[in-house]
Amino acid sequence: MTLKEFKRYADAYGADLDRWPRAARIDALALLDDSAEARDLLADAAVTDALLDAASTPLVSSRREAEVFDRIADCLAQRIVPEFVPWFLSRPPFRPAPLAGFLAGMALAGFLSYSQGLISFEKTSTPSLSGVMIVSYLGDTR
């Protein structure tokens, strides 16, 4: 390991060699034995570590945590899909079966209504083609 590589590791991981990549540790220890410069670099890294240790730790109280939790729960309650979901809003795996049943029911109801004479299809006279095509500028069919 070169001194430059050692410096990069020390700058990235700090003075605690346990935090360094495993592969670099043995080489680093060997360099520390031989090089006073490497020892100085590690001492500098230890100073930076000590400064970072002095940074304040965000304190999250139980009350604060509970407040955020409640706000999340409120948001979910407003967005929540109700327990009873109409078949047409249900998730895809359940959607085709009720849809097929609904269509079959409608078809059966239509057939029975027609067969019982409840509805009839009477032929209506269709206007001749010429009658349809002659349209006045007011939109009336002559």
Place this chain on the structure above:
Amino acid sequence: MADAAAGDRKAFGTLTRRHLRRSIALAQRVVGNAADAEEVAQDAFLQIWANADRWRGDGTRFTTWLYRIVVNRAIDYKRRRSFAPLDAADEIADPAWSAETVIDGIRIGAAVDAAIAALPERQRAALSLCYHEEMTCAEASEILQVSVSAMESLLVRARRVVRARLQPLIRQKDGARS
């Protein structure tokens, strides 16, 4: 998480209780204040609920996914805030304090906080994950979605900048020792 992904609100509640505190703390380190951190954590968990069915349990740890969302939202939040009017922005202490004003550990802590707060978002996030949250570089790189080498570069730059900003303090301490 598998239950939450299937739409189980109770399971999601348990998951939220388990990870909320640490998520708020992580967000606070990146955004720099408590109120914004709470909003970031709240948004992150709602995003997780909304996209829970996209979570794949194939080797990806839930916490990696969670912290990735928290950090990304915190960075976005911080960037949006940086365009806010000056009177709405949080005050950041001047890191160039005089040696006389640094008289105790509280002031040192405040100076370090200010130096960290002045870092670019990704460097600050890298420092928070690796140093304060004690994650390995590989774990943190997954969260920030960069290579391990890029993660090391972020850490190197972050630590060098913090050290440079706090140089007057280091000199003062060295002077006091000698």
